[in-house]
Amino acid sequence: MSRIREFLRLLYKHEEILTYISQQPSQSISIDYLHILIRQTNAEFNETQVENLSSYLQRSDPPILSLLDDGTFVLATRVTDLLLWLSNKMYLVNDKIIIALVEEMREISEKISLEMNRPKINSHMIDQHLEAMWRVNSQLRDISDSNKRAIGTQTQELRDGAKDFETKQMMAQMISDYLEPMKELIDENSGVVNAMNEAELVLGTIKSLHTMKSTIKSKSARLSSELSSTSVALRKDHINALSTIQPFLDVYLKSHSDLVLGCNRALATMNEKGVSSLNIPSKIFINLRKQPYNIFSEHNFARCFQRLFSVDFEARDLSIHPIAPKKVADEIRTNQLTKLISNRDSIPDIMHFILNEYPDQSLSVCNKACVDILVKMNDFDRIRYGGIENYSRGNYQLEVARIELLG
Amino acid sequence: MNYSDDINSGKYSDLIWALLRGQHIDLEMKEYALLEDLEDEFTTIFRTLGFELVKDIQHFFYVQRPNVSSEERQTANKFCAVFFIFIQQMQDKSDSGREIDLQLLLDRKGYNLEKILSVATLPDHLSRILIDVGLHSDEEIERTLVSMSNLKLIEKIENSPKWRFRKGISRLERLAREFAIEGEEE
Numbered sequence: 001m002s003r004i005r006e007f008l009r010l011l012y013k014h015e016e017i018l019t020y021i022s023q024q025p026s027q028s029i030s031i032d033y034l035h036i037l038i039r040q041t042n043a044e045f046n047e048t049q050v051e052n053l054s055s056y057l058q059r060s061d062p063p064i065l066s067l068l069d070d071g072t073f074v075l076a077t078r079v080t081d082l083l084l085w086l087s088n089k090m091y092l093v094n095d096k097i098i099i100a101l102v103e104e105m106r107e108i109s110e111k112i113s114l115e116m117n118r119p120k121i122n123s124h125m126i127d128q129h130l131e132a133m134w135r136v137n138s139q140l141r142d143i144s145d146s147n148k149r150a151i152g153t154q155t156q157e158l159r160d161g162a163k164d165f166e167t168k169q170m171m172a173q174m175i176s177d178y179l180e181p182m183k184e185l186i187d188e189n190s191g192v193v194n195a196m197n198e199a200e201l202v203l204g205t206i207k208s209l210h211t212m213k214s215t216i217k218s219k220s221a222r223l224s225s226e227l228s229s230t231s232v233a234l235r236k237d238h239i240n241a242l243s244t245i246q247p248f249l250d251v252y253l254k255s256h257s258d259l260v261l262g263c264n265r266a267l268a269t270m271n272e273k274g275v276s277s278l279n280i281p282s283k284i285f286i287n288l289r290k291q292p293y294n295i296f297s298e299h300n301f302a303r304c305f306q307r308l309f310s311v312d313f314e315a316r317d318l319s320i321h322p323i324a325p326k327k328v329a330d331e332i333r334t335n336q337l338t339k340l341i342s343n344r345d346s347i348p349d350i351m352h353f354i355l356n357e358y359p360d361q362s363l364s365v366c367n368k369a370c371v372d373i374l375v376k377m378n379d380f381d382r383i384r385y386g387g388i389e390n391y392s393r394g395n396y397q398l399e400v401a402r403i404e405l406l407g
Numbered sequence: 408m409n410y411s412d413d414i415n416s417g418k419y420s421d422l423i424w425a426l427l428r429g430q431h432i433d434l435e436m437k438e439y440a441l442l443e444d445l446e447d448e449f450t451t452i453f454r455t456l457g458f459e460l461v462k463d464i465q466h467f468f469y470v471q472r473p474n475v476s477s478e479e480r481q482t483a484n485k486f487c488a489v490f491f492i493f494i495q496q497m498q499d500k501s502d503s504g505r506e507i508d509l510q511l512l513l514d515r516k517g518y519n520l521e522k523i524l525s526v527a528t529l530p531d532h533l534s535r536i537l538i539d540v541g542l543h544s545d546e547e548i549e550r551t552l553v554s555m556s557n558l559k560l561i562e563k564i565e566n567s568p569k570w571r572f573r574k575g576i577s578r579l580e581r582l583a584r585e586f587a588i589e590g591e592e593e
Contacts, residue, residue, distance in 0.1 A: 259584055267532075280487045281479065
């Protein structure tokens with residue numbers, strides 16, 4: 001997570017500059033304008049520091065800015081999304097606002113206490129303070145409701161949002177950072193609970209004062225009850241909402257196996273630069289069931305499965321009769337023969353079939369034709385190799401694996 | 408007759424062809440023991456044919472060759488994209504807290520890959536990757552799963568919509584881990 005933390009640190013630190021760029025057409029800005037922006041937000045920077053920051057934003061991992069060929073900087077889409085999300089403050093009411101309201105309530109309680117300790121109580125002033133406290137209480141109640149809904153929305157966004165895994169990791173980290181003070185806020189011993197309890201005590205003293213106007217006493221009693229219920233709701237809503245989102249945050253915040261990280265990085269690269277950029281085929285070889293060509297060379301085929309040799313025969317008497325004219329063997333037309341064989345339902349022995357079809361051709365020519373036909377057919381699912389068979393023609397014999405054509 | 412004669416006689420031609428067609432022979436298959444016993448002989452045969460017989464440390468054999476066709480390149484991209492996206496989806500939907508690793512993948516209960524990888528359920532950025540590798544529909548994804556099954560990388564569980572991963576998938580798992588390490592080094 002250190003990489004994401006570093007990225008978010010940069011984002012938070014330069015939120016002002018980046019938000020400005022995100023509001024520009026195409027989220028792009030010229031290099032000169034970027035330098036002006038950096039100088040405006042960092043008055044103490046010298047020229048080298050300005051240059052360094054602009055290049056640092058390009059070199060971040062993942063890059064926040066990319067330099068285009070025309071010399072303009074463009075903001076990464078992911079950064080634009082996150083900035084938009086940040087600028088909406090994730091629709092959560094900041095813990096600082098809650099603390100400010102609670103502080104205001106504490107001040108009002110003190111003012112009421114001061115008023116109550118005066119020799120002559122100004123009931124109008126107390127009424128005014130009660131009105132102010134009522135307003136603060138209503139605001140706290142509204143915040144509690146809206147935060148509960150907002151956290152629900154964030155949970156949904158994390159679970160179903162069409163963002164890549166790393167962006168979700170960043171979102172989870174931002175939500176976690178954002179909710180951290182909220183967690184302290186809802187602690188039982190937190191300032192919020194103490195301030196609400198103190199206010200209730202003050203309101204209790206108003207109720208017990210016999211000389212106080214009955215309208216103020218009843219208003220104080222209603223406010224006390226409202227405060228009590230707000231205090232419970234504020235904690236309960238936040239506890240429920242945080243416990244709902246925490247498991248989803250954990251999915252992205254916990255350390256992941258190398259398998260998950262690797263898949264994430266591979267998918268991010270595929271998304272950004274295309275599948276070919278990973279050069280997967282050079283890293284993993286997949287042999288296929290059907291090949292466009294014969295899967296191994298004739299040379300290798302022969303070396304592995306065939307042994308062609310001549311056989312010495314005993315010497316025979318030579319004939320003195322005139323030799324009959326030599327018969328010219330029919331040329332093997334491989335294309336036609338391939339069609340003829342392919343169209344057959346099955347052939348138990350392809351070599352035997354060819355030898356029968358071309359009785360005048362030599363053994364080696366028939367054998368070569370057999371290999372050519374297998375290559376042209378290109379359908380190895382229909383071929384089954386059997387045991388070694390012995391074929392002979394003339395003075396030659398051939399030992400070769402029997403090849404059967406399946407139906 | 409010795410083993411070499413057996414091999415030359417064509418006795419193991421079905422096994423040789425299965426490997427040449429890209430199948431991964433793992434420990435669960437009866438041919439594994441034979442390959443292990445006759446590893447040297449089979450290695451020689453495949454080398455003669457221009458292939459390399461690889462014995463993986465995860466206990467499976469497969470055959471590879473240096474010059475791959477464009478169809479094989481596309482298939483490698485499809486297999487990896489499908490596998491990477493499955494892992495990503497699994498991580499996104501994970502609520503068990505259990506680390507996703509090879510052991511979890513090899514769980515015999517299997518996974519409903521067709522449902523997890525369905526175009527309808529994938530977020531846009533993952534659908535785009537599938538389109539980039541040529542998988543535009545659920546039917547094409549299913550065909551890729553069947554191809555992976557033919558190579559014994561995965562297996563359909565009988566009477567169930569689920570698929571289970573076989574040992575051979577560790578080749579893709581290892582590739583993913585390599586990408587993680589490369590990313591760290593960068």
